[in-house]
Amino acid sequence: MTIGxxxxxxxxxxxxxxxxxxxxxxxxxxxxxxxxxxxxxxGLASFSSHEVSGISTIQxxxxxxxxxxxxxxxxxxxxxxxxxxxxxxxxxxxLGSYGSKLLNEDKVNLVYGVLALIAVxxxxxxxxxxxxxxxxxxxxxxxxxxxxxxxxxxxxxxxxAGGAFxxxxxxxxxxxxxxxxxxxxxxxxxxxxSVGSSVGKITTGQVPLIPAVIVVISSLIAAPLGAITGKKVxxxxxxVLLSVLILAATLKIWIxxx
Numbered sequence: 001m002t003i004g005x006x007x008x009x010x011x012x013x014x015x016x017x018x019x020x021x022x023x024x025x026x027x028x029x030x031x032x033x034x035x036x037x038x039x040x041x042x043g044l045a046s047f048s049s050h051e052v053s054g055i056s057t058i059q060x061x062x063x064x065x066x067x068x069x070x071x072x073x074x075x076x077x078x079x080x081x082x083x084x085x086x087x088x089x090x091x092x093x094x095l096g097s098y099g100s101k102l103l104n105e106d107k108v109n110l111v112y113g114v115l116a117l118i119a120v121x122x123x124x125x126x127x128x129x130x131x132x133x134x135x136x137x138x139x140x141x142x143x144x145x146x147x148x149x150x151x152x153x154x155x156x157x158x159x160x161a162g163g164a165f166x167x168x169x170x171x172x173x174x175x176x177x178x179x180x181x182x183x184x185x186x187x188x189x190x191x192x193x194s195v196g197s198s199v200g201k202i203t204t205g206q207v208p209l210i211p212a213v214i215v216v217i218s219s220l221i222a223a224p225l226g227a228i229t230g231k232k233v234x235x236x237x238x239x240v241l242l243s244v245l246i247l248a249a250t251l252k253i254w255i256x257x258x
Contacts, residue, residue, distance in 0.1 A: 001210060005044040009211055012038060013059060013218030019245065020063040020164075020219075021070065021187070021226025022233065030245055031056050031215070032112060032159060047208070049105035053159050054207035057097070059215045061194035064164070066223035068187045070231075076184035081177065084142055085149040086192035089163055092153020093193040097200025100158040112159045115166055116250035120243065122169035140175040148174065149189070157197045164190040165246055183230060 016031035035052045039045040047055070068077070100108060148170050149163075156163030164186045171177040171186060201207050 002044060004042070005039060005211075006214055008039055008042060008044055009035075009214040010218045013215035014222045016059060016215075017063040017066070017219035017222035018226035018229075020060070021066065021223040021228075022230035022241075031059055035215075036109075047211070049108040050100070050206045051208050051211075053100065053108060054201040055212045055215055056159070057194060057197040057201045058207060058212040059219050060164075060190060061198050062216045063219040063223040064187045064191040064194055066220055066227070068184075068191060070224050070227035076180045077188060078138060078177070078181050078185045081138075081140060081145070081171075081175075081181075081185050082188045082192075085145050085167070085189050088146040088149040089153035089156075089167070089189055089193040090196040092150040092155075092196075093157035093163065094153075094196035094200055096154040096157020097197040098157075098204060099154075100200070101204040101206065103158065108159060111155060113250065113254050115155050115159065116246055117254070119165050119169055120247045120250050122166075122173050125169075125173055138177060138181055140177060145175055153193055153196065156193060157200060163193050180231075187227070 012031060012034045016034065019030050032052055035047055035055055036049065039047060103111070149167065152163040152166045152170070156166065167186050167189060168182055171182040172179065177185070198207075
């Protein structure tokens with residue numbers, strides 16, 4: 001492994017993890033296309049879709065728990081939401097990560113493209129009145145939350161994500177959870193999901209060890225900084241930034257698929 005590749009992987013990890021902590025996502029929605037295209041574009045390495053999904057899984061695991069640590073004393077962590085959705089997304093991600101071994105690279109990329117497209121559509125839909133709720137008045141449909149998080153977990157497990165890039169718009173748009181509660185709680189749910197995905201990816205041999213370690217190290221540095229920043233940034237800015245990032249990644253994947 002060259003110095004250039006190490007630096008590139010470290011920078012990718014920093015960018016993805018900072019956004020992870022700030023926006024309440026695991027970082028895979030950002031890291032997946034960067035890991036897939038950037039090292040190859042620079043002539044440093046060419047990772048397969050399975051390897052990229054494996055690295056992204058481990059990165060999401062450490063980035064999400066680092067972000068949760070920053071929010072640990074805040075009231076934004078909704079324990080009921082985390083418990084119900086966490087259990088369901090864990091089961092789904094475990095199944096999806098094992099099943100991903102049976103898919104070829106094009107199908108893994110297609111799954112990513114479809115999920116990202118759904119996330120983009122949901123993020124740009126109006127979410128009026130969400131942040132008028134008090135933290136004490138937050139409620140949600142438990143069965144709907146469980147079913148949706150199970151489906152997200154299966155899909156996210158395939159591409160090596162915690163699923164937060166879908167969980168966030170679902171929590172905002174469908175479950176009507178306030179933005180800051182969504183961002184903090186989604187980090188915790190993403191961590192639980194990433195545990196399931198990591199077990200599946202590691203046991204099926206989809207994780208290249210050294211690249212994963214490099215990205216994890218940068219995650220431990222950047223994710224807490226992102227979470228601290230996220231607590232200070234205007235809510236509307238966070239929503240727009242997340243939407244734009246997901247849109248950019250979606251366009252790149254679909255251009256290649258088509």
